[in-house]
Amino acid sequence: MQVPATFQYEKAASVADALALLARYGPEARVVAGGQSLLPMMKLRMAEPTALVDINGLTQLARISVDGDELSIGAIVRHAELLASPVVGEHLPILRDAERLIADPIVRNRGTVGGSLCQADPSEDLSAAFAALRAVLVVESAGGRRNVAIRQFFTGPYETVVEPGELLVEIRVPIRSHASAYQKVERRVGDWPVAAAGAVLELDRDRDRVREVGIGLTSVGAAGFVAAEAEDVLRGRPASEEQFVEAGRIAAQHCNPVSDQRGPEDYKRHLAGVLVTRALRKATARSRGEEA
Ligand SMILES: Cc1cc2nc3c(=O)[nH]c(=O)nc-3n(C[C@H](O)[C@H](O)[C@H](O)COP(=O)(O)OP(=O)(O)OC[C@H]3O[C@@H](n4cnc5c(N)ncnc54)[C@H](O)[C@@H]3O)c2cc1C
Numbered sequence: 001m002q003v004p005a006t007f008q009y010e011k012a013a014s015v016a017d018a019l020a021l022l023a024r025y026g027p028e029a030r031v032v033a034g035g036q037s038l039l040p041m042m043k044l045r046m047a048e049p050t051a052l053v054d055i056n057g058l059t060q061l062a063r064i065s066v067d068g069d070e071l072s073i074g075a076i077v078r079h080a081e082l083l084a085s086p087v088v089g090e091h092l093p094i095l096r097d098a099e100r101l102i103a104d105p106i107v108r109n110r111g112t113v114g115g116s117l118c119q120a121d122p123s124e125d126l127s128a129a130f131a132a133l134r135a136v137l138v139v140e141s142a143g144g145r146r147n148v149a150i151r152q153f154f155t156g157p158y159e160t161v162v163e164p165g166e167l168l169v170e171i172r173v174p175i176r177s178h179a180s181a182y183q184k185v186e187r188r189v190g191d192w193p194v195a196a197a198g199a200v201l202e203l204d205r206d207r208d209r210v211r212e213v214g215i216g217l218t219s220v221g222a223a224g225f226v227a228a229e230a231e232d233v234l235r236g237r238p239a240s241e242e243q244f245v246e247a248g249r250i251a252a253q254h255c256n257p258v259s260d261q262r263g264p265e266d267y268k269r270h271l272a273g274v275l276v277t278r279a280l281r282k283a284t285a286r287s288r289g290e291e292a
Contacts, residue, residue, distance in 0.1 A: 002043035002044060003043065004039070004042035004043050004045070004048075005042070005045065005048045007042075007048075007049055007050055007051055007052055008025065008050065008051035008052070009051070009052050009054065010025075010051060010052070010053050010054065011054045011056075011057055012053055012054060012055050012057065012058060013057060014058065015058060015060070015061070015140060015167065015169060018031070018053050018055055018058065018167055019140065019141060019142050019165065019166075019167060020142075021051075021053045022053055022164065022165045022166075022167070023142060023165050025050060025051035025053070026050075026164070027164035027165075028049055028050040028051070029049060029050060029051040029052070029053055029164070030047065030049035030051070030052055030053070031052075031053050031055055031118075031167060032052045032053065032054050032055070032056075033055055033056065033075070033076055033111075033112040033114055033115035033118075034076075034078065034107075034110040034111040034112045034115050035110065035115075036103075036107050036110055036111040036115065037111075037115060037116075037119040037121065038052075038115075038119075055075075055076060055167070056076065058076060060074065061074040061075045061076045061077075061114070061169055061170070062074050062076050062077055062081075063077070064077055064081065064082070064085050064087060064088065065087075066087060066091075066175070067172075069174060069175050069176075070172045070173060070174055070175060071087065071088070071091060071092060071172070071173045071175055072170055072171075072172055073113055073170065073171040073172075073173070074113075074114075074169070074170055075112065075113065075114025075115075075167070075168045075169050075170060075171070076112045076113075076114060076115075077112060077113045077114075078108065078109060078110065078111065078112055078113075079099055079102055079103070079107070079108035079109075079111050079112070079113070079116075080099075080105065080108040080109045082095055082096075082099050082113060083096060083099035083100065083108065090178075091175045091178070092133065092173060092175070092180060093178065093180050093181060093286060094129050094132060094133065094180035094181055094182045094198050094199070094200060094283075095126075095129055095133075095182075097129075097180075097181055097182035097183075097198075098125045098126060098128075098129040098182040098184075098196075098198065101125065101182070101184045101186065101190075101193075101196075102125050102126070102190075103190050104190040107190075113126060113171060114168045114169075114171070117130065117137065117150075117153070117160070117168065117171070118160055118162055118168055119158065120154050120156075120157065120158050120159055120160050121157075121158065121192075122157045122158075122218070122219065122221070123192045123193055123218055123219040124218060124225075125182070125184065125193060125196055125218060127150075127154065127216075127218060127225045128182075128196060128197070128198050128216030128217055128218035128222075128225045129182055129198045129216055130150050130171065130173070130216070131150050131151060131198075131214070131216040131224060131225040131226050132180070132198040132199060132200045132214035132215055132216035132226075133150075133173050133174070133180070133198075133200050133214060133216075134149070134150065134151070134174065134200075134214050135150045135171050135172060135173045136148070136149055136150065136171075136172045136173075137149075137150055137153050137168055137170075137171055137172075138168070138169050138170040138171070138172065139161070139162055139166050139167070139168055139169070140166065140167050140169045141163070141165055141166040141167070142165065145169070147172075148161055150224075151224050151226060153224075154224050154225065176200075176202055176212075177200065177201060177202045177203070177287065178286060178287050179199075179200065179201035179202070179203055179283040179284060179286060179287035180198070180199060180200040180201070180283050180286075181198070181199055181278075181279045181280075181282035181283040181286060182196065182197070182198040182199075182279060183196065183197055183198075183275045183278045183279045183282065184196035184197075184275070185271050185275065187262060192219070192262070193218055193219045193262075194219060194262045194263050194267075194268060194271060195217075195218070195219050195220050195257070195263075195268050195271035195272050195275055196217070196218050196219060196275060197215065197216065197217050197218075197227070197251070197272065197275035197276045197278070197279045198214075198215070198216040198217075198279055199213070199214070199215050199216075199276065199279035199280045199282075199283045200213065200214040200215075200283065201213050201239065201280065201283050201284060201287065203239055203284070203287055207239065207284070207287055207288050208238060208239055208240075209236070209237070209238055209239060210234050210235060210236065210237055210238070210239050210243075211235075211236075212235065213231050213234045213235055213280075214226075214231065215227040215230050215231050215234075215247070215251060215276055215279075215280075217251060217255055217272055217276070219257070219262070219268065220255040220256070220257040220268050220269065220271075220272045221255055221256030221257050221258060222251075222254075222255045222256070222272075223256075227247075227250075227251035227254065227255065227272075227276060228254075229250050229251070229253075229254045230247040230248070230250045230251035230254070230276060231247075233246055233247050233250050234246075234247045234280070239280075239284050241281065244276075244277045244280040244281050244284075245277050247276055247277065247280060248272075248273035248274060248275075248276040248277035248280075249273055251272055251273055251276040252269050252270065252272045252273030252276075255269060255272050257269055257272070
């Protein structure tokens with residue numbers, strides 16, 4: 001039987017309370033949101049926090065709302081809520097695409113958006129999707145709030161800029177375009193990706209030239225979950241099949257997959273290229289009203 005080490009358990013009543021509890025218990029305390037990543041790690045003794053600060057009661061962090069030209073997603077919004085949100089489906093189809101493919105309904109009913117990002121698993125789907133969207137993450141501490149661009153958020157596998165005593169409270173996403181999509185290859189339904197790619201495109205008025213582009217990649221060792229070189233190749237160019245294939249080729253060339261139980265390095269690299277091209281193609285077709 002897998003049993004975690006003993007720990008203190010505290011249920012936070014507000015963000016201020018959560019921050020005070022984190023300060024009281026010190027750097028060995030951990031926040032628990034959905035517990036879908038942290039609890040298995042505790043059972044395996046890969047994590048041994050001395051105290052858990054439960055943030056599930058913080059209803060102010062459970063909202064999805066449109067705020068001007070940004071979508072605001074509270075840190076404890078569940079995967080299932082993101083998937084079901086009409087406003088997300090309308091404005092950010094990349095998130096709906098990704099959520100359809102994350103785990104199973106049991107995990108999606110508990111796991112949170114903030115937990116996914118703070119876990120920073122190198123195979124996390126939402127990390128790639130939000131990196132493509134250029135989301136801004138709002139991190140709160142006793143000293144106030146700071147905004148962190150997602151491309152500066154991840155510092156390595158399972159590591160982020162969130163310090164002990166800090167809480168990710170909100171994810172803000174600019175609503176600029178309907179041109180987005182997420183594509184994933186998994187070994188079986190609901191599994192972590194072998195490789196996955198997300199694309200977000202801002203096209204010109206005629207929808208045939210790329211003004212700005214975000215390309216996220218996961219499971220293939222892309223720094224910060226981003227295919228930056230592929231973005232550079234596409235910016236300002238025609239939104240054409242030829243350019244999308246070229247962007248895929250560049251993304252495959254610059255990522256850094258490793259061989260493991262999900263597949264060999266060369267297969268993952270091949271997938272990265274194919275999935276980038278597919279995501280760009282689908283996003284563009286959607287924006288032209290050719291595909292849902
Ligand atoms: C069987 C299974 C299959 C899965 N498949 C996939 C998949 O296909 N794709 C995928 O992307 N994910 C997958 N996941 C992971 C899932 O998405 C988890 O929900 C997610 O990784 C963690 O979210 P959580 O809310 O459960 O976080 P928790 O486990 O509660 O926390 C994870 C970490 O984040 C920290 N944390 C949580 N919230 C905050 C916060 N607001 N501020 C600061 N720190 C915080 C915790 O202290 C902890 O270190 C899978 C999980 C399982 C169990």
